[in-house]
Amino acid sequence: MIDLYTWITPNGLKISIALEELGLDYHAHTIDITRGDQFSPEFRRINPGSKIPAIHDRDTGVTLSESGAILLYLAEKTGRLMPPTGPARLEVIEWLMWQMGGFGPTLGHAHYFLTYNAGQSPMAEAVFAKETRRLYETLDARLTGREHIVDEYSIADIAIWPWVSRYERHKIDLNDFPQVMRWYLALAARPQVRRGYEVPHFTGAIPTP
Known part of the structure; x- marks a missing residue:
């Protein structure tokens, strides 16, 4: 337990x-x-x-x-x-670190400046809007021709997906990122993801564009 x-x-x-x-x-x-x-x-x-x-x-x-x-x-x-050995294992760790070091922190700042405190700091809003879009572009490029972040569904997908589920707070239109959209909706349809999304309590349906 x-x-x-x-x-x-x-x-x-x-x-x-x-x-x-x-x-x-x-x-x-x-x-x-x-x-x-x-x-x-x-x-x-x-x-x-x-x-x-x-x-x-x-x-x-x-x-x-x-x-x-x-x-x-x-x-x-x-x-x-996560693969036990080999290049794919390293790639899973690489993309996990990408989320931990860049995607998550940047999007957290986007929440703060673009949604919760809009209009309070134009410079910060411009910086984080630009960087947020760049990161979504990076993710979209990575997912081109791929079903998952690495070869198979992994903790890299699980780490990144919940942040994408806040796309509205990032002022992002997922239609601009078709590969991210495809991947996001595929994971959103998984029963395990739906159950996990309701922990510790239900706050609403998973956002969909």
């Missing part, structure tokens, strides 16, 4: 979707970051950094935070969603 400490953010959704895809038993604990639950003494014993998601694996005793690290742990624990 895995205890998942999470909230309805792209980083949280990565882990619930992965757990659903892997068919692992888990219990979701709601950490409402809008109320400051992440700063509670109870949660800080799980993650002193006060950020979701985090897990505790009752079977192995492992407690882990940082969504990319958790995805790697789950893939290695089960031997699934």
